[in-house]
Amino acid sequence: MSSEILAVLKPYLSFFHPVTMWILLVVALYAMYLGVQVRRTRLADGDIKKELVKGRFAIRHHQIGSILLALMVMGAIGGITVTYLNNGKIMIGPHLFAGLGMVGLISTSAALVPFMQKHDWVRSIHVSLNLILLGLFGWQAVTGVQIVQKMVSQMMKNGAA
Numbered sequence: 336m337s338s339e340i341l342a343v344l345k346p347y348l349s350f351f352h353p354v355t356m357w358i359l360l361v362v363a364l365y366a367m368y369l370g371v372q373v374r375r376t377r378l379a380d381g382d383i384k385k386e387l388v389k390g391r392f393a394i395r396h397h398q399i400g401s402i403l404l405a406l407m408v409m410g411a412i413g414g415i416t417v418t419y420l421n422n423g424k425i426m427i428g429p430h431l432f433a434g435l436g437m438v439g440l441i442s443t444s445a446a447l448v449p450f451m452q453k454h455d456w457v458r459s460i461h462v463s464l465n466l467i468l469l470g471l472f473g474w475q476a477v478t479g480v481q482i483v484q485k486m487v488s489q490m491m492k493n494g495a496a
């Protein structure tokens with residue numbers, strides 16, 4: 336019974352990870368925008384600073400960053416799980432390692448937060464790690480779409496047979 340349910344759910348499960356990850360890419364870009372505003376606010380002075388402070392960018396960046404952290408870790412675990420359910424094994428390839436690397440980068444960058452207020456060089460590490468993270472995200476989007484294309488052509492072949 337449970338394997339029948341799994342068979343019905345399989346096609347939807349396969350597309351859940353790619354779709355949610357594209358949404359997460361938009362969230363990541365929004366986090367970057369907020370981070371840039373945090374930096375602008377910190378470095379500004381006078382009236383411009385007063386105006387920027389009203390945006391509460393530091394709090395909003397921290398909130399969106401926390402959501403991004405949780406969804407990225409869950410998304411990577413979800414990707415591995417769905418791959419296993421579909422193939423009975425995990426695909427060892429660039430998408431897997433870049434995904435695991437991203438989990439490492441984002442958790443490290445979040446772990447730096449308590450130390451950032453005191454040391455500016457820790458802020459720079461936070462920003463650098465996250466720029467690498469965004470680069471890898473772009474790469475994941477490309478390799479992820481390639482995997483989707485493979486899956487779709489496999490489904491068409493199976494359907495035609």
Ligand code: HEM
Pocket residue numbers: 363364366367370371373374375377393396397400401403404441444445448451458461462465466468469
């Ligand atoms: C797309 C990923 C991210 C990017 C591009 C990014 C970028 C930045 C930038 C540019 C700053 C300002 C640094 C400065 O003032 O010089 C910053 C600060 C900060 N980030 Fe991130 N960040 C990201 C993810 C995260 C995550 C995942 C968290 C935590 C869960 C986080 C928490 C913070 C905090 C607490 C600050 C300091 C705010 C303050 O000054 O009070 N960020 N980030």
Ligand code: HEM
Pocket residue numbers: 348349352353354356357360407408410411412414415416417418419421425426427428429430431433434435437438472475476477478479480482483486
């Ligand atoms: C941005 C768009 C992304 C797309 C379109 C995408 C697409 C996919 C697809 C189609 C699979 C195979 C699922 C299956 O076999 O049913 C997969 C697996 C996986 N994804 Fe993604 N993904 C994306 C982003 C990410 C990100 C950001 C991470 C990590 C944070 C990630 C981590 C993984 C992992 C670890 C696997 C399992 C290993 C593998 O199949 O290589 N993916 N992804």
